[in-house]
Amino acid sequence: xxxxxxxxxxxxxxxxxxxxxxxxxxxxxxxxxxxxxxxxxxxxxxxxxxxxxxxxxxxxxxxxxxxxxxxxxxxxxxxxxxxxxxxxxxxxxxxxxxxxxxxxxxxxxxxxxxxxxxxxxxxxxxxxxxxxx
Numbered sequence: 001x002x003x004x005x006x007x008x009x010x011x012x013x014x015x016x017x018x019x020x021x022x023x024x025x026x027x028x029x030x031x032x033x034x035x036x037x038x039x040x041x042x043x044x045x046x047x048x049x050x051x052x053x054x055x056x057x058x059x060x061x062x063x064x065x066x067x068x069x070x071x072x073x074x075x076x077x078x079x080x081x082x083x084x085x086x087x088x089x090x091x092x093x094x095x096x097x098x099x100x101x102x103x104x105x106x107x108x109x110x111x112x113x114x115x116x117x118x119x120x121x122x123x124x125x126x127x128x129x130x131x132x133x
Contacts (some may be wrong), residue, residue: 009073
């Protein structure tokens with residue numbers, strides 16, 4: 001089954017979620033894990049605790065948060081098991097109804113196992129190669 005990454009972006013909050021917001025999100029997450037469509041999910045701490053690392057023309061720069069120039073920031077992510085992009089979109093719509101204003105970018109996750117002849121550097125591939133020699 002294909003997996004999708006849903007990246008949630010919204011205006012950064014200045015206060016933690018209310019208890020009732022946490023309860024609604026907790027129920028959605030619990031139901032997602034129980035039904036098997038939710039593989040992983042996490043929220044992000046404020047940008048004031050983060051950093052941006054950029055490589056440009058061979059030079060690395062690090063900018064500590066907060067990121068004042070950002071209107072929206074990555075607030076969290078989810079990895080979803082979905083049979084199609086349309087199903088992942090519906091799951092994301094359900095999430096946004098609980099999370100509130102913001103947007104999610106949905107990207108299908110590359111699965112090397114589905115690409116015949118593609119060499120991978122996974123631990124299992126290295127182990128198989130070692131056993132074959």
